Amino acid sequence: MTGHLPGLDEGPGRRGAGGRGSAAHGGGAAPWADKLWAAVRVADEYAAVDVVTDALADGLEPESVLLDVIAAVQHRVGAEWAANRMSVADEHAATAINDRVIAVLPTRRPANSRGRITVACVDQEWHALPARLVSETLRLRGWHVDYLGAQVPTAHLIGHIHRTGPDAVCLSGSLPTRLPLAHSAITAVQAAGTPVMAGGPAFGADGRYARLLGADAWAPDARAAADRLAAGPLSRPTPAHQATDDLPHLLDQEYTLVAKSSTRLVRDTFRSLEERFPAMRDYSDEQREHTAEDIAHVVSFLTAALYVDADDVFIGFLAWTAEVLTARDVPARSLLPCLDLLQEQLHDFPRACRLLDAGRSALTPRP
Template sequence: MTPDLEAATGRYLKLIGRADEYGAVDLVVNLIDGGVPAEDVLLRVIAPGQRRVGELWASNEWSVAREHAATAVSERAVAAVSGHVRPAPTRGRVAVACADGEYHALPTRIMAEVLRLRGWDVDFLGASVPGPHLISHLHQTGPDVVALGCTLPTRLPRAHATIAACQAVGIPVLAGGAGFGADGRYARLLGADAWAPTADAAADRLAAGLPSFPAAHDGAVQLGDEEYAYLTRHRAELLSRVMDTLGEHTGEDLGHLADFLIAAIYVHDASLFTDFVTWTCRVLAARNVPAESVVLGLNIFRDVLADCPRARVLLTEGVTAARSCCAVRRTETSV
């Protein structure tokens, strides 16, 4: 009888929630031994369990420490699946890496393991792989394709440089991960040869044939303009000026807002920034921090950026998004 994977995911979440590494590993190994395909264990037990970890942190039900401990156990569980099932390579070779600056390695590791289970000879290079080091690896090993993971869109400028460098040495790039957009819009914008929303979709895409190089963009948007360069170069100074005015707002929150603003400027997409503002307001609300503090911080940031018209427009849209969160919050608390 096939195990109930939804129930198994619930058990798995409880185990990683109390950092029970041995229990989590035993669970996934026993599922495989009981007839559940290893790919299903990765994608229908470990991955959804880990997504739930992120949700519990965002809602302030789990601390950062508990979230980190659970993630460490999930990494161990993925490694256990990898060690328990060892298919022989029947396809080509793929180098799997996280974009430079991307430290959320678990989704990319799961993709690497799914590709391995599908018969690919996989080199998993881990988190935050600098572009020059990746290119050196490509020269040394000659893979057929690079699978590049990016969870946070703040890493898109570096991902762009990596994509271009891989293609310059004749190796196509399959992009994956939430950082490239839910519909892959940023993967296309940055010139990736293909995009996949999930690990199994990535395996299906490669099974259908290696990506071919895209045609040159006709009238493509210019990425990395003067405002982007200015914001990147002066990020620390600008944040310091904002902090001098807004002492109670944490530097970490402001830093994340600045990074998403810079990424939105790079890809010319206001929604990248406003969506993050909305998410930030919800996370802070779960911690009883009013969204008004975000409004105040964004307004001060806008005042500081007197010579950056595009950034000021984005910050104004961010203020509107944060105020909408304030209104929703007031409605919820008055009910």
């Protein structure tokens, strides 16, 4: 036990907050990415601004500076945090600097706008930098962009659409736990007559959850999103329908019942852990709070996996968490007691038990 579930640690949204540059486009960008990395690693905002300014003066295209330098460095920030080579404070400082240096890129009103695009994060999604990368890429390519930032409530997004009439909405999500909210947003935007392009790790590396939830298009990164929109307008959505029509497995009510009982699941799991691991009784208030948060993350990813009926959502979270724990010299098996206790409480839910079994198998070393 370490003061967390026995073991989990905090991180930047559990996943890196940035984007990944394209090697195919950024051959001349690598030296500048190294220089920017050196600047953000020591939290030197002035040096970081100088790197971006010098790269532009040296002839590197603004889009390459954005995606092959800034985004590439932000991806490295996430990887370094996961490997326990950056603290949360260092990661936050680096992310803030990367967000700041984006403002150095040239902005100008296009003479002939290609159209109007709204870019927003799913409600409760706080990883805003990927969405900003999409926004800035589209601006550089001549689009009028309304960038709404992080955690945009669906009702406010719909109000904005009615006021501005965009040609499409680009919806960004980094955490799979936001997929139910993403589904609601996709359905609502389409009901307003506007097509939706989804992007970000929440929707799967191949976009499978974007398709499952009925998005009109999916893009793996900012460059691909801009390319897809440049290829032609997205098809206008079909008449409105109920979100649950896309996911018939929700009729078994497992998702609904587990989601409604999530607070109780976290509370009872915490109490049972205290009983089975007496050392937890000596935890400080901060350690107890972190432990409860870690259990809540496990329950949240389990609930999201039930929503899309996908083992990969839950197993992927556990596998990533195991890597983070290992980097911090905490055995991944410390997750197992939580899974056991959840299964005891959810024994009447076949899909939940299947997910917990799959998670346990993924964490248990094989001979």
